Amino acid sequence: MDELRSADARHPAARTARSRRELLALARNGAIALAASGGLAALLHEFGGEQPAAAAPPPGPIQGEIGFSWWGTGERSRKTQAVMTLFQQKYPKAQLDGEPVGDFNTYWEKLTVEAAARNMPDVPQMQVRYLTVYATRHALRPLDDLVQSGAIDVSGIPKVAVESGRGRDGKLYMIPTGSATNNWMYNTTMADKAGLPVLRSNMTWEQLQRWLLDAKDKLPSGVYASDLRGADDSILWAWVASHGQVLFNKSGKLAFPKQLMVDYWNWWETLRKAGATVTAAMMQEEPTDNQQGYLTLGRAMFDERPANQLAAIQAPLTASGKGTLKLATFPVLPKGNGQVLVNNGLSIAANCTNIPTAAAWINFFTNDPDGAKVYSSDNGAVTVTSLLAAQIAGSAPDSPVKAYLQFLKDMINSRPTVIDFPANYSAVVQALANNYSNVAFEKATVEASVDAFFSQVDAVTS
Amino acid sequence: MGSVGPGRRGRARLGRRDDRVAYLFLAPWLLGLVGITIGPLLASLGLSFTHYDLLSTPRWTGLANYHRIASGDPAFGQSLSVTVLYVAASVPAVLVISLALALLLNRGLRGLTLYRGLFYLPSLLGGSVAIAVLWRQVFGIDGMLNHILALVHIAGQSWIGSPGTALYTLVALNVWQFGAAMIIFLAGLRQIPQDLYEAAAVDGARMWRQFWYITLPMLSPVIFFNAVLGLIRAFQVFTPAYVISNGNGGPAGSMLLYALYLYQQGFVNYDMGYAAAMAWVLVVIIAALTGMAFFSARFWVHYGDTT
Numbered sequence: 001m002d003e004l005r006s007a008d009a010r011h012p013a014a015r016t017a018r019s020r021r022e023l024l025a026l027a028r029n030g031a032i033a034l035a036a037s038g039g040l041a042a043l044l045h046e047f048g049g050e051q052p053a054a055a056a057p058p059p060g061p062i063q064g065e066i067g068f069s070w071w072g073t074g075e076r077s078r079k080t081q082a083v084m085t086l087f088q089q090k091y092p093k094a095q096l097d098g099e100p101v102g103d104f105n106t107y108w109e110k111l112t113v114e115a116a117a118r119n120m121p122d123v124p125q126m127q128v129r130y131l132t133v134y135a136t137r138h139a140l141r142p143l144d145d146l147v148q149s150g151a152i153d154v155s156g157i158p159k160v161a162v163e164s165g166r167g168r169d170g171k172l173y174m175i176p177t178g179s180a181t182n183n184w185m186y187n188t189t190m191a192d193k194a195g196l197p198v199l200r201s202n203m204t205w206e207q208l209q210r211w212l213l214d215a216k217d218k219l220p221s222g223v224y225a226s227d228l229r230g231a232d233d234s235i236l237w238a239w240v241a242s243h244g245q246v247l248f249n250k251s252g253k254l255a256f257p258k259q260l261m262v263d264y265w266n267w268w269e270t271l272r273k274a275g276a277t278v279t280a281a282m283m284q285e286e287p288t289d290n291q292q293g294y295l296t297l298g299r300a301m302f303d304e305r306p307a308n309q310l311a312a313i314q315a316p317l318t319a320s321g322k323g324t325l326k327l328a329t330f331p332v333l334p335k336g337n338g339q340v341l342v343n344n345g346l347s348i349a350a351n352c353t354n355i356p357t358a359a360a361w362i363n364f365f366t367n368d369p370d371g372a373k374v375y376s377s378d379n380g381a382v383t384v385t386s387l388l389a390a391q392i393a394g395s396a397p398d399s400p401v402k403a404y405l406q407f408l409k410d411m412i413n414s415r416p417t418v419i420d421f422p423a424n425y426s427a428v429v430q431a432l433a434n435n436y437s438n439v440a441f442e443k444a445t446v447e448a449s450v451d452a453f454f455s456q457v458d459a460v461t462s
Numbered sequence: 463m464g465s466v467g468p469g470r471r472g473r474a475r476l477g478r479r480d481d482r483v484a485y486l487f488l489a490p491w492l493l494g495l496v497g498i499t500i501g502p503l504l505a506s507l508g509l510s511f512t513h514y515d516l517l518s519t520p521r522w523t524g525l526a527n528y529h530r531i532a533s534g535d536p537a538f539g540q541s542l543s544v545t546v547l548y549v550a551a552s553v554p555a556v557l558v559i560s561l562a563l564a565l566l567l568n569r570g571l572r573g574l575t576l577y578r579g580l581f582y583l584p585s586l587l588g589g590s591v592a593i594a595v596l597w598r599q600v601f602g603i604d605g606m607l608n609h610i611l612a613l614v615h616i617a618g619q620s621w622i623g624s625p626g627t628a629l630y631t632l633v634a635l636n637v638w639q640f641g642a643a644m645i646i647f648l649a650g651l652r653q654i655p656q657d658l659y660e661a662a663a664v665d666g667a668r669m670w671r672q673f674w675y676i677t678l679p680m681l682s683p684v685i686f687f688n689a690v691l692g693l694i695r696a697f698q699v700f701t702p703a704y705v706i707s708n709g710n711g712g713p714a715g716s717m718l719l720y721a722l723y724l725y726q727q728g729f730v731n732y733d734m735g736y737a738a739a740m741a742w743v744l745v746v747i748i749a750a751l752t753g754m755a756f757f758s759a760r761f762w763v764h765y766g767d768t769t
Binding site: 106279284285288424427 | 732
């Protein structure tokens with residue numbers, strides 16, 4: 001038996017079979033070990049990883065591929081890609097991999113998931129509302145060294161705008177490329193036909209409410225005086241700031257009295273119940289795309305919209321012959337300025353490995369005259385003062401672009417309010433929408449909804 | 463010495479070799495099971511005991527997330543009640559409609575293949591974002607449904623914008639995807655021996671008695687299968703609620719399905735620990751309901767010769 005066994009073992013086929021068995025055993029054990037270690041590594045990474053400190057930018061050529069993300073579709077994407085083309089023509093060895101996301105809210109949800117996977121685009125478009133979310137959690141790379149070395153030139157940007165890109169630790173995480181603000185946008189053609197006076201920036205909220213209530217009976221059938229925006233966060237900022245209050249304290253909690261919020265929602269409810277605004281059902285149905293909103297469709301005379309959207313919203317109205325839009329500031333009152341500066345900009349992700357190219361792209365997008373001309377301040381007035389002046393001078397006299405650029409320039413000079421947004425700001429927006437929905441559909445009282453809003457926001461920002 | 467041949471040891475050796483070959487062929491699937499299913503499952507269980515905001519290191523909080531669920535998060539309760547209502551309305555509706563159409567198609571209609579394909583098509587498209595966007599157009603205040611109602615002088619409304627009707631637009635979307643269940647029912651009907659119907663007819667049983675005493679009992683395993691799968695699927699519906707409600711679960715939370723609220727907690731509120739806890743609570747709920755379904759099956763599901 002042993003001889004046979006040993007003979008069997010010496011046989012080439014047996015040796016082959018034995019080595020095949022060993023190989024299978026090795027493969028099986030290796031597969032199990034690999035899966036386990038991969039899962040374990042993933043868990044350890046999630047539970048144990050520390051973010052590396054940002055090192056000084058390594059010297060290096062501007063080449064290789066970087067990812068770049070932005071929000072917006074249609075014209076915004078076309079302009080963005082045109083600027084990317086100019087950059088790649090200037091730096092032929094560099095390649096930009098664009099990642100546009102159409103919806104503004106969805107953009108942040110996607111960016112957060114990418115950040116969680118340490119897979120953010122190398123240069124994500126950023127905004128002050130969400131800067132704290134990523135900066136406090138080390139998802140962004142500080143840019144101070146790149147500014148100091150001259151890789152990113154901010155000399156043409158007003159200091160107050162540059163400072164808006166700092167995180168709570170004082171480090172610079174965002175280079176502002178566009179100054180924007182939310183404000184009133186209304187159809188002057190409809191307002192003139194209704195015999196309404198021009199909106200003034202120092203109108204009180206009560207005067208504005210009266211203006212809208214007067215309008216509702218003078219507009220054509222099927223046209224409402226205003227969209228219903230009780231869930232709009234930017235109008236809430238304006239309400240709180242113009243009443244001399246602060247929106248958030250240093251801990252990220254709501255810092256204004258509940259009664260102010262009760263008064264705010266009652267302001268909207270007075271308009272809604274009087275029929276001056278679209279119905280609650282229409283509010284629920286309204287698409288989030290600016291170009292499909294009721295103002296754009298000519299079904300509402302008045303709305304809140306970002307100033308830089310003036311041209312995009314005017315175009316369909318012009319095509320349909322339904323009127324001309326004009327911008328008006330949120331109330332600027334003795335107690336406070338309701339206009340809030342909202343800067344958009346560009347950051348570098350902490351997971352970026354091609355710093356020279358990322359810095360070069362940010363510098364180009366911010367400072368290049370040809371790129372600025374092509375982009376034409378589509379996402380906020382260009383922050384470099386000389387480029388803004390050139391765009392204002394170069395715009396057609398009655399064009400929406402000139403109108404909104406001049407509006408933004410004047411707004412910036414009026415020292416708008418700056419808000420210190422908390423690290424979970426998207427949760428604030430969600431709580432605002434959910435609780436105002438209960439008010440508008442009369443499922444809860446204003447007081448109860450305000451209580452729920454405050455408790456929900458304080459719970460998520462703690 | 464006698465020859466050894468493929469004796470006990472030889473058979474054992476061959477058996478072990480067969481096992482190894484089997485493991486080798488199973489290895490890719492096993493890798494996927496561990497890496498893509500079991501690994502993330504265990505990770506989410508671990509995360510449910512932490513505060514995790516996606517971007518920072520998870521912080522151990524013990525049972526805090528589960529305590530928050532149990533101690534009455536109002537939105538959690540609302541999402542659960544909305545989802546239970548959705549399941550209770552849509553699953554039976556899908557079963558009834560798909561069975562009815564399967565019975566109709568089982569009569570041997572001309573063009574059966576065409577009808578079967580047409581009825582199955584919504585099942586392929588139904589869960590998509592595009593169909594959800596289309597649903598907004600159909601049930602909106604200026605939507606197709608209101609235009610049809612206007613033809614018969616019925617005043618329309620915003621079906622997706624009204625708290626009383628919005629959820630039922632989601633139910634309608636789920637019911638519209640009856641095709642998959644119908645195909646399975648059709649296959650089940652084809653398995654029922656015709657001689658049972660012939661014998662029943664000889665005994666004077668009419669169509670309804672044949673359906674009640676032959677079709678339903680013989681089809682009960684298929685009904686049970688479709689019911690359990692439909693229930694599991696309905697509890698996890700997300701895309702239509704997200705798209706049709708613009709992501710907010712409105713109007714007034716009437717479309718705040720469980721999966722949508724879970725998504726909001728994880729990706730809007732950056733509270734992935736709480737979202738993970740919600741996910742595990744859902745697993746328990748679905749497992750409990752499925753267990754109850756299996757327990758009840760002994761009373762009404764008849765398999766083969768147990769009829």
